[in-house]
Amino acid sequence: MKLYFAPGACSLSPHIALHEAGIAHQSEKVDLRLKKTAGGADFLAINPKGQVPAFVLDDGTVLTEGPAIVQYIADKAPASGLAPANGTNERYQLQEWLNYIATELHKGFGPFFKPNTPDAYKAILREAIDARFAHVEKALEGKDYLMGAKFTVADGYLFVMLRWADGVKIDITALKNLVAYKARVHARPGVQAALKAEGLS
Secondary structure: OEEEEOOOOOOHHHHHHHHHHOOOOEEEEEEOOOOEEOOOOEHHHHOOOOOOOEEEOOOOOEEOOHHHHHHHHHHHOHHHOOOOOOOOHHHHHHHHHHHHHHHHHHHHHHHHHOOOOOHHHHHHHHHHHHHHHHHHHHHOOOOOEOOEOOOOHHHHHHHHHHHHHHHOOOOOOOOHHHHHHHHHHHOOHHHHHHHHHOOOO
């Protein structure tokens, strides 16, 4: 299995999942501007969408959407507990969190990374993201992780969004549950290993 990533991008989420699951894998950095891999390959030939993550399975199948990739990884290592069993209510709750993070947080950050986004629009986005983080703050009340006491792939994904919040100067210091949660996730050995692999530690 091989993960194509860009340092600190949303591909950090499956990178975290791979290290948390203890799954042996290869990884290769992608220049998203040039659409070239570190080895010089045409990334568009690997993923025509031109975005990371791209995850090549042992049979050559390519998965390209983070929420799908992290569930695949979790299912390859069920003992890791990174996702509840398929068909359970808990699995659907995990998917609910993955979808929330993808649609309500992840997509909201995208315009911050485009140099032509007007400042007035960024202000609107900040307000929306603040509201989403406030919802997560309430959901974390009395919990270590989104699903309760156990770390799941949704936590790796949310952690990436919290890193992005730092990058675009969205202040979460008033959200005490979220601040403690971010520190808790950051301290995990699997998370530290993924950050190191991407040159971010």
